[in-house]
Amino acid sequence: MYRTLELSARARLITPGYQELPLTVTLRYDSADPLAVHIDFPVEVSVDGEGVTWTFSRTLLDEGLDNPAGIGEVHLWPCGPTRTVVELHSPHGLAVVRFRTAQLQRFLHRSYGLVAPGMEDLGPAVERGLALLLGGV
Template sequence: MDITVEQLAEARLVTAQDQEVPVSATLRYTADDPLAVFVDFPAEAALHGEEVTWTFARTLLDQGLRAPAGHGDVQIWPYGRTRTVVEFHSPHGMALLLFPASSLRRFLVRTYEVVAGGQEDVADVVERGLSALFGGV
């Protein structure tokens, strides 16, 4: 099944000086990788001037819309009634973005219309991952 959900999202990058800078992102989900969501940032929004994609669990996004979630490179939590914080950590630094919660919820609902929660084909995901890890095709 090769179904992809894409949605543009306007976020606000919080700078070290506590200013909010507008940043465009594309939220992406594919039925071929049903456990993950992707956030694509254009080159102009990235530290090194190259497009950047962050990948994390769809369940993390779901949980983070309701309460603080995540302990590693991606952490998500509600910020007031209308916004959600998505914090990304990398060896190059940290980025804290504010997204409209309604935009993230709308995207999440659309992903569940493609693959319902609990209906993800985990066996296929594991098989592809092992194949990639061990050099299979």
């Protein structure tokens, strides 16, 4: 049986002029997709007026809490002893979001309560991927 964890988190969106806009996002983990975490952003901060979800590796979140981590579209790094920055790159531009590290740690540890690190069942994900590659559902 799959379970989903959702945690509301306060964050600060850092604008190009270094203004900080408060926002509330939803951190989400679904045991059906055990390697990924999701950040759901509200409609108010999207370019096209629709909610936006970013998905990236749970391992990347874990690494980024202690050390700079990430390549490509998602980067994370500690920002002082109590904050973590998540940098998101898209064709529409760059978003820099700062979180309290404790919120991200709490979310990560709760996700480990659903699926412990190293215990992810990848069978269903592999089957879905193969079906997509081979023209199936």
